[in-house]
Every structure is written in C-alpha cells, then in structure tokens.
Amino acid sequence: MKLLSNRWLGKGTAVMLAATLLLAGCSGAGQSGNAANNAGKTDNAATSKGSNATENGQNTAPAGKPFEGKSITLVTANHPWGDAVKPLIPEFEAATGMKVNVQSYFEDQLTQKLTVQFTAGSETPDVFMYRPLQEGKLFFKNGWTAALDDYVGKNPDYDFADLSESAVGSAKVDGKLAGIPIITEQEILYYRKDLLEQAGIAVPKTIDELAAAAKQLHDPGKEIYGFVARGQRSPLVTQVSSFLYSEGGDFTNGETATINTPEAVKAFTTYGTLLKDYGPPGVLNMSWPQAIGIFAQGKVAFYTDANSIYKNATDPEKSQIADKVGFAKFPAGAAGSKPYNITSWGLAMNAKAVDKEAAWAFIEWATSKEIVLKTQQLGNPGARSSVWNNPEGTTGFPAEMVSVIKESVQGGVDHDRPTVINVGEARDAVGEIVQKVITGETDVQKVADQANAALQKIIDSEKSK
Structure with missing residues (x-):
C-alpha cells in the first residue's frame, strides 16, 4: 500500500492505510473484510471532521480517498488467482474509495465475452484477465487494450524492474506493454524418484539422457511407461517449445517461419519419438489433464509440462504417487536448457475505459509486491523476483520446485507458441509435424517444410494488420 499512499494520498490517508495493512496482516487474508471495515470507520470519522471544519468556515478538504465515489469493473477467469485476490479487494476499496465490481467467467466464456464487448466498443470492463500469448496480439492490434508503458514508471515504489524480464516480454506486442x-x-x-533410485539412474540433465533413461525404465508389460507429455495437435505445441529452444531453434525469426530448420526438425522428432516409443497408449488424444493423470496413477517415469499444474501430481487426493514426485530443470539440448518462462495470465486495461487512472490504480495494486506475495502464498506463481527471493513467498510450493523455478527463470524464453494473431491455425501447423512423428512418419523434413509454408502464409497475411 506504500505505493498508493506515496502516489495519490495525503498524510492522513497514509496513516489510515498503515493501520489497514497492520490489521490485515494480523488477521490474515481471510479476515481482510474486518480490516477494510475498520479502515472505513477511520475514514468516515476523518470525513466527518473535514465536513465540520468546512461548516465552521475553514476550507479544509476531507482526509480523502483518491477515487471516492468512482467504480470500475474487473473481469476475471475462474482461476485460483481470481479466488486469491477477491478477498483482498475490500482493502483496496477502503483505501481508495473506489468500488470494484467483479465478474468471473470460465476461460472460453471469458474470451468470447471480451471479444463481443470490445467489438461493440464497450467501455467496460475497465480491467480484465487475459492470456497474453493466446489473445494478446489480437486484442492489442484491434485497439482493445491500452498500452501501459507510460504508467509503470510513474511510481518508483511499484518497482517495475522487479518483474521477470521474460514474463514481461510475454505481455509485449510490437514492443508495447499490453x-x-x-x-x-x-x-x-x-x-518418479522411486523408479530412478531403484534403477540407479541419475536425474537427466540433457535431452539425450532423458531419452536414454526413458528407454531403460519403459516396461509396458508392467504398465510402466518411460515418458508422457501432451500429444494432441494444438496442446502439444506449448510443451514442444522448450525442446525447440533448447536445440537452438524457434518458431519464427522475425517475420520468417523457421519450423523446418535442422534444429526444429530435431526437436520435433525427439519429442514425437519419446511419445511414440516410450509413451502410454492414446497419447495422440492427450492434453495436460490426461497426461498428468496417467503420471499421477504411477504409470510413467518422466513427464514434461508446466510447473503450475504440479498439485495434480502431489495432492494425495488426486495422485497415487504424491510422495514420490521429483522436479528438475528442463534438460539441456544442443543450445543448453532453455525452457519457456511465460506469462500465462495477465491483467490488461480496456483502451476505452473512462477513468484510466482508476483502472491503473487497481492494476498497480493487484500486481504490487504486497499483493503478489499474498496471492503467491496461495500457490499462484507470480512474476516478481523479490517475492520468489522472499521465504514467505515460496511457502505455497515444494522446496525442490522453488529452486527449479528460480533456475528456469534465468534465460527462460518469453513465448511458448508462435507469436501471431491466428494462434490456433499456427499451433495446428506446428502440431501436425509432431503428430506425424508419433504415428511413424519417416520423412519428417517434408512434413516440416509443408507446415513451415502454412505458418509463413499466416505470418504474411497478418503483416498489414
């Protein structure tokens, strides 16, 4: 809250904010409403005194709240971050005088709702959750999201530089912060820690070591498979991306498609072969729920995917191997270990929001060090380095995973799919290559050349947009 008091508030309200934070800190996030109520009483008293002073002929303004009487609409996905931040909003409302009207939708409904409203030129929602790498470019290119570059440096206490560089990169479009x-x-x-220990196998540090270990542990007769990951055409693209980067490739180079380079073909072949030779039956139909589901059943030795879904493997109510799961940095390829380090969800401002200062005030608060600490303690991995380096900020994650995350952030790549407007078509083009490998295609280069031409066509069609 220091960032709010320094930027907008007077001394009287700053004192009130300090009291609010103290109460909230003592009572816990679940009792933030009590802190807000107490803060509201303090402010009401201050306002009453200010009114009396005016009536006595003095021109003394109330010890005010900077956005008294104003309101914004916040739209969130039905996501753990939304669940974590909602109980904290009364603190923000009490400090600023602003009313935050919250609406929540399932992921697909959210995208559809936002698209319909923005197409119609709606001034609401003022602030919304969105997926930067999925619809971020579409929203920004259409003029639906406001560039935030001029906002982030206004208040030194916000400390924009504390946000992970690659995570910020995910939220940029044409160099602008969306x-x-x-x-x-x-x-x-x-x-699986137990399987590796029993076989005397060290945790793989390279992709070649991963392939060798998967082969050694693969025993389908006992329903133990060496490797699993997403095999569905579109979902697999985000996960094969780390193989691609670690081999020295990428989806594009500027406005040139590069999914048929030697590095790309090697990466796609490796990923597809791991699933073809050492994967469980049905991998072609697996997205992350199915893949981590079979891993949690204790049937797979190795699994690569996002760290954010780890509880599906470590929660005893969901996993048969909850106490046997290990975490490691993504194995290195020819170019080293280069996993994606992305922003999967961000907060954006409606370009047509009536009061952009109010909208930014909420975004600044919700992404401040104090609030990121509170939401991350509930298992929501944020982008602030200071929070990851704070022992209190890592309590929601296994200790072994924390060290892996910190390592992965260094040198991580800021995208996990082609950065185009028509993301769905682009993902299908890339995924087709891997699926052909899984089904036994031998001329992978030919398939990659065809897919590359399809991706280039998408890129070229968007150049004028």
Whole structure:
C-alpha cells in the first residue's frame, strides 16, 4: 500500500492505510473484510471532521480517498488467482474509495465475452484477465487494450524492474506493454524418484539422457511407461517449445517461419519419438489433464509440462504417487536448457475505459509486491523476483520446485507458441509435424517444410494488420 499512499494520498490517508495493512496482516487474508471495515470507520470519522471544519468556515478538504465515489469493473477467469485476490479487494476499496465490481467467467466464456464487448466498443470492463500469448496480439492490434508503458514508471515504489524480464516480454506486442503479468509458468521435468533410485539412474540433465533413461525404465508389460507429455495437435505445441529452444531453434525469426530448420526438425522428432516409443497408449488424444493423470496413477517415469499444474501430481487426493514426485530443470539440448518462462495470465486495461487512472490504480495494486506475495502464498506463481527471493513467498510450493523455478527463470524464453494473431491455425501447423512423428512418419523434413509454408502464409497475411 506504500505505493498508493506515496502516489495519490495525503498524510492522513497514509496513516489510515498503515493501520489497514497492520490489521490485515494480523488477521490474515481471510479476515481482510474486518480490516477494510475498520479502515472505513477511520475514514468516515476523518470525513466527518473535514465536513465540520468546512461548516465552521475553514476550507479544509476531507482526509480523502483518491477515487471516492468512482467504480470500475474487473473481469476475471475462474482461476485460483481470481479466488486469491477477491478477498483482498475490500482493502483496496477502503483505501481508495473506489468500488470494484467483479465478474468471473470460465476461460472460453471469458474470451468470447471480451471479444463481443470490445467489438461493440464497450467501455467496460475497465480491467480484465487475459492470456497474453493466446489473445494478446489480437486484442492489442484491434485497439482493445491500452498500452501501459507510460504508467509503470510513474511510481518508483511499484518497482517495475522487479518483474521477470521474460514474463514481461510475454505481455509485449510490437514492443508495447499490453498487460502486466499475474501468473507465470515454466516447463519443468517431473519424474518418479522411486523408479530412478531403484534403477540407479541419475536425474537427466540433457535431452539425450532423458531419452536414454526413458528407454531403460519403459516396461509396458508392467504398465510402466518411460515418458508422457501432451500429444494432441494444438496442446502439444506449448510443451514442444522448450525442446525447440533448447536445440537452438524457434518458431519464427522475425517475420520468417523457421519450423523446418535442422534444429526444429530435431526437436520435433525427439519429442514425437519419446511419445511414440516410450509413451502410454492414446497419447495422440492427450492434453495436460490426461497426461498428468496417467503420471499421477504411477504409470510413467518422466513427464514434461508446466510447473503450475504440479498439485495434480502431489495432492494425495488426486495422485497415487504424491510422495514420490521429483522436479528438475528442463534438460539441456544442443543450445543448453532453455525452457519457456511465460506469462500465462495477465491483467490488461480496456483502451476505452473512462477513468484510466482508476483502472491503473487497481492494476498497480493487484500486481504490487504486497499483493503478489499474498496471492503467491496461495500457490499462484507470480512474476516478481523479490517475492520468489522472499521465504514467505515460496511457502505455497515444494522446496525442490522453488529452486527449479528460480533456475528456469534465468534465460527462460518469453513465448511458448508462435507469436501471431491466428494462434490456433499456427499451433495446428506446428502440431501436425509432431503428430506425424508419433504415428511413424519417416520423412519428417517434408512434413516440416509443408507446415513451415502454412505458418509463413499466416505470418504474411497478418503483416498489414
């Protein structure tokens, strides 16, 4: 709250904010409403005194709240971050005088609702959750989201530089900041500690070591499979990306498609072969719920995917191997270990919001060090380095995973799919290559050349947009 008091508030309200924070800190996030109520009483008293002073002929303004009487609409996805931040909002309302009207939708409904409202030129919602790498470019290119570059440096206490560089990169479009990261993800390696110990196998540090270990542990007769990951055409793209970067490739180079380079073909072949030779039956139909589901059943030795879904493997109510799961940094390829380090969810501002200062005030608060600490303690991986380096900020994650996350952030890549407007078509083009490998295609280069031409066509069609 220091960032709010320094930027907008007078001394009287700053004192009130300090009291609010103290009460909230003592009572816990679940009792934030009590703190807000107490803060509201303090402010009401101050306002009453200010009114009396005016009536006595003095021109003394109330010890005010900077956005008294104003309101904004916040739209969130039905997501753990939304669940974590909602109980904290009364603190913000009590401090600023602003009313925050919250609406929540399922992921697909959210995108549809936002698209309809923005197409119609709606001034609401003022602030909304969005997926920077999925619809961020579409929203920004259409003029639906406001660039935030001029806002982030106004208040030194906000400390924009504290946000992970690659996470911020995910939220940029054409060099402009289209949103602020709230949830980050890195691809990591999940593994069965017990199986590796029994076989005397060290945790793989390279992709070649991963392939060798998967082969050694693969025993389908006992329903133990060496490797699992997403095999569905579109979902697999985000996870094969770390293989691609670690081999020295990428989806594009500027406005040139590069999914048929030697590095790309090697990466796609490796990923597809791991699933073809050492994966469980049905991998072609697996997205992350199915893949981590079979891993949690104790049937797979290695699994690569986002760190954010780890509880599906460590929660005893969901997993048969909850106490046997290990976490490791993504294994290195020819170019080293280069997992994606992305913003999976961010907060953005409607370009047509009537009161952009009020909208930014909420975004600044919701992504401040204090609030990120509180939401991250509930298992929502944020983008602030200071919070990850704070022992209190890592209590919601296994200790082994924390060290993996910190390593992965260093040198992580800021995207996990082609950065185009028509993301769905682009993902289908890339995913087709891997699926052909899984089904036994031998001329992978030919398939990659065809897919590359399809991706280039998408890129070219968007150049004028």
